[in-house]
Amino acid sequence: METELEFSAGDLARLRFAVSPLWEVGTSFRLLAAGRAHPVHRRWIEQVRPRVAAAGLDRDRLAELVPCDGYVPDFLNPAPTGPAPTLAEELTALRAAPAERIRRDLVRLEREQGLSLGPRLRALYDEPQAQLPKVAEEIETYWQLALAPYWARIRAVLDADVLHRARQLAEHGVAHLLNDLHTVAGWEGATLRLRQRRRGMSRAAAGAGLVLVPSAFTGPGLLTRVTPPDPPQLAYPARGTGTLWQPRPTPAADALAAVLGRSRTRLLAELEIPAATTDLARRTGLSPAAVSQSLTALRDAGLVSAHRAGRWVLYARTATADALLTSRAPESAEPSPPAPPGRPEPTARR
Incomplete structure (x- = not known):
């Protein structure tokens, strides 16, 4: 099936x-x-699925609202109000969803x-x-367990995709941008x-404009949300997702150890995979007390973030820590030869 969405100059x-x-x-x-x-996401799934199951999220409201296939209620994806809304901002919009929209979406889901x-x-x-606050609470718990510890890495991929697309738009125009977005578009x-869209989509049933949403988890297809008066949303696979979970080399680890100490640098390296204090203690051989003390210092320095959900507290590297560990020291320039004995150093002319 093929569907069409017409655009005016205003759109x-x-x-x-x-x-x-x-x-x-x-x-x-x-x-x-x-x-x-x-x-692509095997490493992430292996880390996250046990935590989500332990929290009971695989058996609660979110599991019923997001089936393995097919329609997902539109009220779960309110129209973004800016280029990068926070989760808190989007949850505020979700809680404000009109009752008639929620009921209509649930009837369609059923x-x-x-x-x-x-x-x-x-x-x-x-x-x-x-009931909406309970849905929002589940989403917040899921976020802290499954996405917040990895968000700096995910966000970097999404931002890079937007920059690439924005450059396409600036250099080649809208037609090139949309033709390059996906094979079905x-x-x-x-x-x-x-093409290959199950349901029709028309401008009469959509708001003005178009919001393009890069995603790391959409899979190979395109996802759409058409709920007037909001603009239609088109979620597409972000470039670079294939390398999202590949281990990153840490060429600057030895140099960083001279500043932070080997134990703290080791902890930062281990946080390539977000982990709890007990996991880090087991992996590094350090005592839980020593790990906790080091994590506090690293968090105070802006190198580690902590994410709490119930009994879970997960630690993750920040973007600053990633930059420090993965950067390469610039090659030092050759020193200038010393001035001959007895001759003064040259001075700059005024």
């Missing part, structure tokens, strides 16, 4: 990019729920899944404003065509 003037935490929540949760091995709503989603249907005249 093109409103075309923009946005990095959305909630899009990454939904797409990554679906990936975990699928229960399959994944060639119809497309061919299953009756469970007790939790039925309560959400009956009392949206009372094509621009012709003033129309964006999307």
Whole structure:
């Protein structure tokens, strides 16, 4: 099936990019729920799935709202208000979703899944404003367990994609940008065509403009959200996702150890994979007390971030720490030869 979305000059003037935490929540949760091995995200899945299961998130509201396949309720992806909203900002918009939109989305979810709503989603249907905070709380817990410790790395990939696309737009125009976005997307005249889309999409059923959302977890396809009066959203696979979880070399580790000490540098190197204090103690041979003391110092220095969700406290390297560990020292310039004995050093003329 092919669908078309026509654009006016005003729509093109409103075309923009946005990095959305909630899009990454939904797409990554679906990936975990699928229960399959994944060639790109295997390392992340192996680390995150046990934590999500231990927190019970694989059996709660979020698991019912985000099925392994098919429709995901549109109220989970409110239109981003800027180029890079925070999770807190997006959750504020989610909590403000109109009751009629939530009920309409749940009816569609029930119809497309061919299953009756469970007790939790039925309560959400009956009392949206009372139940939405519980959905937001689950999303926040999932974020802290599954995405926040990795967000600096994920965000770097998403930002790099936006910069690349923005340069395409500036150098070649809208047609080139949209034709290069994905193999199923094509621009012709003033129309964006999307092939292999299950449902139709028309400008009459969409708001003005277009929001392009790069994602690390969408998989090979395109995902859309069309809920007027919001602009349509098009989530697409970000460039560079294939290398997202590859181990990074740390050429500056020895030089950094001379400043921080070997134990703290070792901890930073181990935090290539976010971990709890007990995990780091087991992997490094340091005592839990020594690990905790070092992590506090590294966090105070802005090199480590802490992410709490229930009984879990996960530590992760910050972008600053990544830059310090992966940078290479510049080659030193050859020193100038000393002045001959008895002759003064040259002075600059005024």
